[in-house]
Amino acid sequence: MELLLGLGLGLGRAGGLRAGERSSSALEELATEQEAEESHRQDSVSLLTFILLLTLTILTIWLFKHRRVRFLHETGLAMIYGLIVGVILRYGTPSTSGHDKPFSCSQENRLFTTLLINVSGKFFEYTLKGEISPGKIHNVEQNDMLRKVTFDPEVFFNILLPPIIFHAGYSLKKRHFFRNLGSILAYAFLGTAVSCFIIGNLMYGVVKLMKLVGQLSDKFYYTDCLLFGAIISATDPVTVLAIFNELHADVDLYALLFGESVLNDAVAIVLSSSIVAYQPTGENTHAFDAAAFFKSVGVFLGIFSGSFMMGAVTGVVTALVTKFTKLHCFPLLETALFFLMSWSTFLLAEACGFTGVVAVLFCGITQAHYTYNNLSVESRSRTKQLFEVLHFLAENFIFSYMGLALFTFQKHIFSPIFIIGAFIAIFLGRAAHIYPLSFLLNLGRRHKISWNFQHMMMFAGLRGAMAFALAIRDTATYSHQMMFSTTLLIVFFTVWVVGGGTTPMLSWLNIRVGVDPDQDPPPSNDSFQVLQGDGPDSERRNRTKQESAWLFRLWYSFDHNYLKPILTHSGPPLTTTLPSWCGLIARCLTSPQVYDNQEQLREEDSDFILNDGDLAVTYGDTTITANGSSGSHTVTTSLDGRRTKSSSEEALEHDLGTGDHEVTSRGTRLVFPLEDNA
Amino acid sequence: MELLLGLGLGLGRAGGLRAGERSSSALEELATEQEAEESHRQDSVSLLTFILLLTLTILTIWLFKHRRVRFLHETGLAMIYGLIVGVILRYGTPSTSGHDKPFSCSQENRLFTTLLINVSGKFFEYTLKGEISPGKIHNVEQNDMLRKVTFDPEVFFNILLPPIIFHAGYSLKKRHFFRNLGSILAYAFLGTAVSCFIIGNLMYGVVKLMKLVGQLSDKFYYTDCLLFGAIISATDPVTVLAIFNELHADVDLYALLFGESVLNDAVAIVLSSSIVAYQPTGENTHAFDAAAFFKSVGVFLGIFSGSFMMGAVTGVVTALVTKFTKLHCFPLLETALFFLMSWSTFLLAEACGFTGVVAVLFCGITQAHYTYNNLSVESRSRTKQLFEVLHFLAENFIFSYMGLALFTFQKHIFSPIFIIGAFIAIFLGRAAHIYPLSFLLNLGRRHKISWNFQHMMMFAGLRGAMAFALAIRDTATYSHQMMFSTTLLIVFFTVWVVGGGTTPMLSWLNIRVGVDPDQDPPPSNDSFQVLQGDGPDSERRNRTKQESAWLFRLWYSFDHNYLKPILTHSGPPLTTTLPSWCGLIARCLTSPQVYDNQEQLREEDSDFILNDGDLAVTYGDTTITANGSSGSHTVTTSLDGRRTKSSSEEALEHDLGTGDHEVTSRGTRLVFPLEDNA
Secondary structure: OHHHHHOOOOOOOOOOOOHHHHHOOHHHHHHHHHHHHHHHHHHHHHHHHHHHHHHHHHHHHHHHHHOOOOOOOHHHHHHHHHHHHHHHHHHHOOOOOOOOOOEEEEEOOOOOOEEEEEEOOEEEEEEEEEEEOHHHHHHHHOOHHHHHOOOOOHHHHHHHHHHHHHHHHHOOOHHHHHHOHHHHHHHHHHHHHHHHHHHHHHHHHHHHHHHHOOOOOOOOOHHHHHHHHHHHOOEOOHHHHHHHHHHOOOHHHHHHHHHHHHHHHHHHHHHHHHHHHOOOOOOOOOOOOHHHHHHHHHHHHHHHHHHHHHHHHHHHHHHHHHHHOOHHHOHHHHHHHHHHHHHHHHHHHHHOOOOHHHHHHHHHHHHHHHHHHHOOHHHHHHHHHHHHHHHHHHHHHHHHHHHHHHHHOOOOOOOHHHHHHHHHHHHHHHHHHHHHHHHHHHHHOOOOOOHHHHHHHHHOOOEOHHHHHHHHOOOOOHHHHHHHHHHHHHHHHHHHHHHHOHHHHHHHOOOEEOOOOOOOOOOOHHHOEEOOOOOOHHHHHHHOOOOOOHHHHHHHHHHHHHHHHHHOOOOOOHHHHOOHHHHHHHHHHOOHHHHHHHHHHHHOHHHOEEOHHHHHHHOOOOOOOOOOOOOOOOEEOOOOHHHHHOHHHHHHHHHHHOOOOOOEEEOOEEEOOOOOOO | OHHHHHOOOOOOOOOOOOHHHHHOOHHHHHHHHHHHHHHHHHHHHHHHHHHHHHHHHHHHHHHHHHOOOOOOOHHHHHHHHHHHHHHHHHHHOOOOOOOOOOEEEEEOOOOOOEEEEEEOOEEEEEEEEEEEOHHHHHHHHOOHHHHHOOOOOHHHHHHHHHHHHHHHHHOOOHHHHHHOHHHHHHHHHHHHHHHHHHHHHHHHHHHHHHHHOOOOOOOOOHHHHHHHHHHHOOEOOHHHHHHHHHHOOOHHHHHHHHHHHHHHHHHHHHHHHHHHHOOOOOOOOOOOOHHHHHHHHHHHHHHHHHHHHHHHHHHHHHHHHHHHOOHHHOHHHHHHHHHHHHHHHHHHHHHOOOOHHHHHHHHHHHHHHHHHHHOOHHHHHHHHHHHHHHHHHHHHHHHHHHHHHHHHOOOOOOOHHHHHHHHHHHHHHHHHHHHHHHHHHHHHOOOOOOHHHHHHHHHOOOEOHHHHHHHHOOOOOHHHHHHHHHHHHHHHHHHHHHHHOHHHHHHHOOOEEOOOOOOOOOOOHHHOEEOOOOOOHHHHHHHOOOOOOHHHHHHHHHHHHHHHHHHOOOOOOHHHHOOHHHHHHHHHHOOHHHHHHHHHHHHOHHHOEOOHHHHHHHOOOOOOOOOOOOOOOOOEOOOOHHHHHOHHHHHHHHHHHOOOOOOEEEOOEEEOOOOOOO
16 A cells, blocks of 8 residues: 555545445445445545645745745755654554554465455455565554555656656756756765775775674674665765755855765665665575676666667657657647656656666756756746656655654664764765765866865765665665665654754855856856855865866767767757768758758858857966956957967857857858846 | 556666675576566656657657648647557567566455565565456566556556646636636536537437347446446537637637637536446336435535635745745746646645646636746746646647557456447537537627537547546456457547647637737727638627626625735735724735825826727627727726726736736726726
């Protein structure tokens, strides 16, 4: 029944439509019927509880936003309400066991997924729900209400996480994300791996210690410790990011944090899958085995790249469909198609044995990068709003469920040593990847990641929905139960304490706030402010600018010259970028609008001027720097040799920046539209 | 597994996270694990099939709309694609039975909802799925893929129908709906009851005939026939209404058809529940029993009024919450709250034993009538668009499932006599309520329902999603299987043939199209057109105008004077409508905006003019008729005694018409804003 509940509807027969069964042994069936009805009613009640919780959360958030209270985020609030309801359910409801006492039946060796039970001549069909460890059989008979509010953990992966993750991918702030792509990838991949490994090893030490002092009552393997490392390495700084968004904090820091958290969720999922896949052959199943290790690495690479491909492919298909049909005349159809295609990514990945959630993330990014440009104005807002609502509901649902789970989950194992050890381990694990990695990245970055930024990233290592979902996925054994309880406490602590301390931390670290995301560095000092005192802004400003690795620049010019023109209505016409022998294909693939855009641009040639601020961004390290005279947008582009050479780089900056501006590079001439912040 | 599939996600472990179970008897568990994974994969594939079907439908609809093809509606198209896939699944996939052969186990008298099976020392939990009639046990072992694409029928009632029905309620064209409320209620309640009874009796005759010629191989009771009558009385002219909408056909006819179809869905659900509830006591369980009959009537009234109350109450609560908080500053929160509250209606009704779908309908109407006025502009479009997308997806999903079910449903019983009889019966059943009821209604209506309108209503008696959902809800017995197969054929026929014939029918019956819904009759002939030939328009125009029964007028003034001011920001201030001793409460409940509106209205007093077209609407049967001089909107309201008297009636018309116009009646003076079609 948890499953039904999890799916939000508790299937059953409330209206009663069982006419056909009336004919014989009516009384007996009536009892079954009533039981099913009762169960359906209870499901509805439990789900209603969650909906009321969410409603309450929404109203309180409104009150908080209204009064500008920032120390508690909506997710933290949802957890608190969940906790309260959990306490009430736990201690306030009578234990109604016995009424549904299960019937035991022995069977020989084989396990079936479907059972037929013959009850006095009538056949009933049963389906397999899962194994119960022998010690836990009495649990089945426990408090009905507590069972009702317990979900099948797969609900999180199949219903609640996909919209959250898709929304994250779909709303990545593109310019700043791509600018910092190298660093983000490093933090997400290397960082998560380092963090996982360090936490895993530290926890193995803790487990050894527990065994020494006799606090460990069951098995706890090294792979379990590594799994814990993977689970707890999924950061989710939703609280911090919400405050960043509200205060318009530094956009590069935002991009680093958001990008890292989005990608490291994907890495953590796949990492935990590959750790589970690590199964040494032979007798000693928990010793190191090179073959099994490489198999795990292979699983990691396979699942990750497969999921990535799935997501990218469905995104590309959606882009092509929206480009070559005129669906944009019918926003409803367009939105429905967009939704279905994005959902099919998930199913496709799951059907192929990859990870749906990861595929959905990359699908979201692809949709935002290509498909979004093809959508009608109405569909853009529709899709954004649709996924925003789904994301909001799903996220708050998970967090309120977490609050509830602290009291209603029936297999908690709280071990003080393990919990303290875990807190220390996650602190060390995060420190051990943020600082060294930032140091290494700063060697290559033109705009260094400042110490204050590193401290903020260290601080913003909150754990949230993903860690919880990974931890609750398997709570069958002693070690997993202990891991789950500990994860829950870590999420609570980080969301409440760390999340609540974000605003003071921002001002303490002198992170600038009030930044206009479309324009940096700002033309004058009055467009932004530092919370307390105004530190050496100009210095930091210069240090945190974009990095463009050669690999990325290569990808960018490919994307800009070929992918964008093929998949969207923007970019240069393929007839100019493709070799001449591809003429026919190029003409077919290039959308007529591109020529229109180009025509338009040519006519307005004389008006093109460049914003000084933008010049400073693009040539932060060259001789051409803006003199900072605010409000003057009159530096005309007298295209000298230096500039013409770096035209693709300039186009990069602009194209990433604002989707509305069409930047076209034809041959050696570069055309810039007027910046709109005049 | 059908259930899982139905919920769209097929829960399982694709990534594999079952570390805890590795420890012992690994091989055996690996097999179970793999089976679960395989099952999850198959679920994903089946769901993917549906999504691809819907995607294909969307693209084809686009093509049809693009080329202005009107003979086939999107739902008809979805069915065709469903049919094709059904054929492929049925005849194209190998029958993979045996691999999941169920295990049988005898048990004494009592039935359990949970089973524990001991398989060589390990315990597995199974849950009850339902009874299988003894003759059908071999079905369980049939084609896996066919089983995969078969849903739990409750999915329709708990997931797919609620958004469809809510959307119907939320998008009722208010003015024309309320104008024709009396007739709509008569068609929906009396009409459906008459139709159900007539069809039921005719079908009983058909069944008797079948028994006579030896075509009936199992029991078929009178109550089964009545149930069929109830199921098939739920009309769903979605195809016709879509064409009406596109061609802007006569708004009153649209209101009659749409209102009838929306309400009669609710009536049909409750009616079928009460027929099932009819269980005579004593030996002869299928003879007439007065006590059981009155119990059924009681059940009908109880469920209907209970569901109505639930819907209205949650709607009112939402209205109050959105009125007294300033949630409209945060459209995301507002939309989420709106969605959650509307969903909670469904759960609340189900939890209390009422019918969720019916509650959702009335909740939708209440939300549209009150809450909608309190929402921010962004939330209005967000909520409309959200439910529009959900409705679109759910509807096309159901119709494509219908197409699929014709071939994949494994218990079809097609009986030619029954099918022909059913077609004749539904024709007679509809004729027997449309024409007599229209005659009776015309006695009371000021604006008669013309013969052509009656013919169109007769013609538009399509069957759709609701009839299908009711029929598939219980297919356990012979009679129900036959009813299901017949319903499916009736839906196909009506959607394709009748739906496709709508445009010719409209022109044949001279129904006017190209009508501006906000303004009727139009000021001049050039703003609308009749498809072929221009019949006696003015006559028909006068005949089809509003009726306002005294009961409805009573309700209206109560709603306008008390409910609207309490629940929304519009209407007259309560301080003027409530008796003076309620002063304090009135002041608390009246929103400050009402005074603002009023202030504004008073200042503009001198400008208020009435549109001649509107006068003609309101006083269609009085001496004040417009002279039809198009474009002249200069007939000023010199309020004479006659008009002042009927002020609430005028306010009614206007208020229902356009939500933007605030109409306030203070004492005996009436203030009209300028019509916006000037």
